[in-house]
Amino acid sequence: MSSTHDAGVVAGPAADRPGRTRRFGRLVGIGLVATLAAMVVTTLAAALARVVGVDFELPDGGEAIPLSGFAVLTGFFSVVGVVIAVALLRWSARPARRFLWTTASLTAISMIPPFLTGANVATIAALLGLHLVPAAVMIPVLTRELRRCCG
Numbered sequence: 001m002s003s004t005h006d007a008g009v010v011a012g013p014a015a016d017r018p019g020r021t022r023r024f025g026r027l028v029g030i031g032l033v034a035t036l037a038a039m040v041v042t043t044l045a046a047a048l049a050r051v052v053g054v055d056f057e058l059p060d061g062g063e064a065i066p067l068s069g070f071a072v073l074t075g076f077f078s079v080v081g082v083v084i085a086v087a088l089l090r091w092s093a094r095p096a097r098r099f100l101w102t103t104a105s106l107t108a109i110s111m112i113p114p115f116l117t118g119a120n121v122a123t124i125a126a127l128l129g130l131h132l133v134p135a136a137v138m139i140p141v142l143t144r145e146l147r148r149c150c151g
Contacts, residue, residue, distance in 0.1 A: 023149045031082030034141040038134035042074040049126040059118040074134045085142045096146035107135040
């Protein structure tokens, strides 16, 4: 067995690892910054909806959804989006395209629950809009970054 051949096999994956780690790190960093932006924008949009008269009251418990609830749920599901982006970067030949289709589909599915709450029309309309706000922040940012790093 040739020592040159052995060195090539060992050095190949090891040499690629730092580049891959940088891509993952950059994607996660950009994703977390976008997550914070999505949380702020969504919470501000919910506060604005409250100012114009949307009560965000759900009939089951009779309590209104607190502004902090919008921030927490936006943060949680935005981080899920970052995890999806990282997984696709790792395992997909076309991560940007797959991410765009996956997250657009998940956003469409997320539009169903507001109709099932039994809330008034203003609350349902506001909830639908508030599903689109973080998607409008997260999806383009992460798709752009996946295209940038992976073509």
